[in-house]
Amino acid sequence: MSAPPTPSSSRPTVTEREARQVAEAAREQDWRKPSFAKELFLGRFRLDLIHPHPLPAEEDVQRGEEFLAKLRDFCETKIDGAVIERDARIPDDVITGLKELGAFGMKIDTKYGGLGLTQVYYNKALALVGSANPAIGALLSAHQSIGVPQPLKMFGTQEQKDTFLPRCARTDISAFLLTEPDVGSDPARLATTAVRDGDDYVLDGVKLWTTNGVVADLLVVMARVPKSEQGKGGITAFVVEAASEGITVEKRNAFMGLRGLENGVTRFHRVRVPAAHRIGPEGAGLKIALTTLNTGRLSLPAMCVGAGKWCLKIAREWSAVREQWGKPVALHEAVGSKISFIAATTFALEAVLDLSSQMADEDRNDIRIEAALAKLYGSEMACLMADELVQIRGGRGFETAASLEARGERAVPAEQLLRDLRINRIFEGSTEIMHLLIAREAVDAHLSVAGDLIDPDKSLSDKARAGAQAGVFYAKWLPKLVAGPGQLPRSYADFHPSGHPDLSAHLRHVERAARKLARSTFYAMSRWQGRMETKQGFLGRVVDIGAELFAMSAACVRAEHLRAKGDHGREAYQLADAFCRQSRIRVEELFGRLWTNTDDLDRKVVKGVLGGAYEWLEQGVVDPSGDGPWIAEATPGASTKENVRRAIG
16 A cells, blocks of 8 residues: 555635636536526426425325424434433434334335435425424434435445445434534635545545534545546545544534534544445535535434424413413513514425425426425525514523423423524525525526626627527517416415415415515616626525415415315415415515615725724624634644544444
C-alpha cells in the first residue's frame, strides 16, 4: 500500500458566480413529468393533477396500519419523553427496541430486510414517533431520509445495496455529513478532500452538525475529489464505515431544543475508503444530495403535522377547563381565534403532506417543488402554532413540564415543543435558502427561454437567439394569463355540495391568484432582468404566495376526498373553508408587499450597520458571549481530542 496522499490545508476560494455555477450544475435540469406546483407558478391551475385525491394501494394501507399499531404501542409503553429531555439522550434500550421493531428499515425494501412502507406511511410513523419525542423522529428520519438508505436506493450499485441496506434495515444507524465549520448552504467551498490512491480514496477534513454522527455505524460523506487521470473529480458521495481508522467524533453538540439529538463534529484524517464505496460517479455528490432531498424533505413536515395535532389536543383540553371572567378561555374571541388557526392549519398541513407523499409514491408527478413547499410551509406554520399554544397556556406555557409536574399539575411540555420545532426552519435548507431554491425552480421556464438574454457573459448572437425564443414563448403564454376559470361563477362546482361551505370559491381564487402571481413574476423579470436573483425579498414573497396557494388547493382536495368517502366530510369542509379564508388574507398581504415594501431602505440600513454607522446604538449593554473565533479552525490533520463516538447495540 502506498503512502497516503498529503491533504491540502487550503480552503477552496470561489467567486459568487462560480458558487452559483456549482449549485446550478447540481440541479435536476429536466422536467420529464408534470408538476402541479410548477404549473401553479406559471399561472396554470392544473387541478386535474391532484384531484381526485390519489389513493394508496390496499395492501400498502394494511401493511402501514399494522406497523403504526405496533409503533403506537411502543411509543406509549417504551418511550418516556421526559427522560430524554432530562438526560439529553435517547436511552440505548429505546434505540434497540426501535431496531427490533423495524423502524430503522421503514423505507427499505422488504428484499433487504426492511418494512417497505410507502412514503405516506413512513411520514405517518414519523409524525407518531415524533410526538413521543422529536429527537427520535430526527434520529429515524436522518437515518432513512438523507442517510445511507435513500442515496443507495436511488444511485447505488446492486453490490452496494446488497452490502449496506440489510445492515441499515435492522442493525446499523446511518448519518449524512455535508456541512463544515465554514461551509453551509454554499457547497462550492467544501474543503474535505478525497484523494484517489489505488483502489481507495483517502479522506481528510472536518464535518460539523453531523446528525446521528455520534452514534452512527455508516456515514454518507461528501468530499471534494481532485481532478485526475482516473476521474473528473468534483464533490463526490461515499459510504464510510464510522469505525474506520482515522475517524474521530470530537464533540457531541448541544442545542436549544432536540436535546436527545446525537449531533457532533467529526474529523477525518487519512481515512481510507474503498473506491467501491463511492456512490455514483465522481462529481455527482451534490446532485445525489439534492435528488435525495426531493422526497427526504417530507420527513420534516411530517413531524410538523404531528406537532400541530398535539397543539390542537392540548389547546382544546386546556382552554375548555381554564376559566376567565366566568367562561372557558376558548370562548373568548382573542383565544378562540388562535385555536381556530391551529385547527385549520393542522388540517391544511396534513393535506399538503399526504398529497405530496402519495404523489411521491405513485411517481407520476415531479414533486421536487411540492416537497420543498411542504418543508418550507410546514416548518414555518408549525412554529407559529407552537407559539400560539404557549400563549394560550399563559404562564404555564412558559413553565417547563418538569416544573409543572413538581408542583402537582399536568406535565405539558409546550415550551419544549417550541424549542424543538425551531430547528426545522433551518434543518435541510433554511427558510431563506428554500425561498431561493424554490424560486429558481419557479422561474425555470423563463430562464430556459430567456436566460441567455439576461446573461452578461453571452454574446450578441446568443442574446439575439434567446430573444427570438423568448418572443415565441411569451406570445403564447402571456395571453393565457388574462382570463381563466377563476372568473366563471360555476367553475369547480364539485367543491360546493349541498349543505357544505363553498370551497369552489376558494379554488377560483387560487386560479386567479396563480395567474396574477405569474404576471407579477414576468413583470419583475422584465424590470430587473439579470438583477432578479438579487431581489431575494421579492422572490421570497413569490414563493410564500405559491405555498399558500398550494396549501389551499390541497386542503380543498382533501376535504372533498373525505366527504366523498364519508369520513368527517362536513367537518373537513369547515376546516378547509376556515383555512382558505385565513390563507387568502395572508396572500393578499403578500401580493401587496411584492411592490410596497422596505427592501431598498433595508439594504441601505444594512450597509450602515456593517460600516459601523450605528455602533452608538449598541451602547448601554454588556456582551455575555465568551471569547473565541466566530468560526472554529478546521485545518485537516490528526485529531488531538478524545473520540466520543458511542456505538449502540
